[in-house]
Amino acid sequence: MRPTNSRTPHVLALCLATLMGCSGTSEEALQQTSTLSGIAMADSVCSLCHGLTGESVSPMFPKLAGQQNEYLQLQLTDFKNHGRSAATDSRYMGGLSHLTKTQIAELADYFASQRAMQADTGTSDARGEVIFRQGLPERGVPPCSACHGTDGGGNGVIPRVAGQHASYMSQQIMVLQQTGQRPNGAPMLPVDHALSQADAESVARYMAALRTKQ
Structure with a gap:
């Protein structure tokens, strides 16, 4: 409507x-x-x-x-x-x-109910793909896809990340390192604390370029 x-x-x-x-x-x-x-x-x-x-x-x-x-x-x-x-x-x-x-x-x-957010037309990020698909085991970072889905579509209280603005997502990763500002983001604390600013920007660029089903 x-x-x-x-x-x-x-x-x-x-x-x-x-x-x-x-x-x-x-x-x-x-x-x-x-x-x-x-x-x-x-x-x-x-x-x-x-x-x-x-x-x-x-x-x-x-x-x-x-x-x-x-x-x-x-x-x-x-x-x-x-x-x-x-x-x-x-x-x-x-x-x-x-x-x-x-x-x-x-x-x-x-x-x-709207059409799923449209993917960024920019070039995907290879480092970001590794983080999203495989995580960073040496730092204890699980793959983002484990929670957000292989296509980044999210599920329930886990948000859709595919097609979201890259700069917004990288900024939110940094915010989620401070759970006092986002209490409901507490489950992300162990993940986000292990990500550097450069890693956050890389995985955000990759997720922004993802295309997902409605």
Whole structure:
């Protein structure tokens, strides 16, 4: 289902406030978001950063197209409860504390149902392929494919990584080395701590070039 293109002045003001970290948004304005459907939010709010179908253009913002439904719900719940404390998370998603459970479910359903995020057309990374397929046994790093799937499609609360922005993924690997900023990312701590910045960038480039089924 394709959302409408209507954007009320209130919603546009709220979008701008959200992008600025909601520093000047009134409590009343934030509470009014609870009246919007998930599809209306995807159209009028989320699309400004993530694209109408979740295929974001800017690597600053992750692609959501075809992302795992359970993973999306988990992350939206974390944003609602301020469970993700990295600086960029707080800056761009700090205004979501008034999301309802229904909105979270509807947003997850909407983005998960879109065509899977499209692979980067750049050259694949040989070092990254080794890390993704074989891991780094000498450092105790298992292959990424063991959890994210051989095609990078993810499963349940394990996110789709195939086709995601490379720079976003490498930055998240570094964030996940600090589990205080991403408590639900604790299972990644042993893996990420053993990856250097160069390794993180290599495997991120490889995953960005992966193509996966919906």
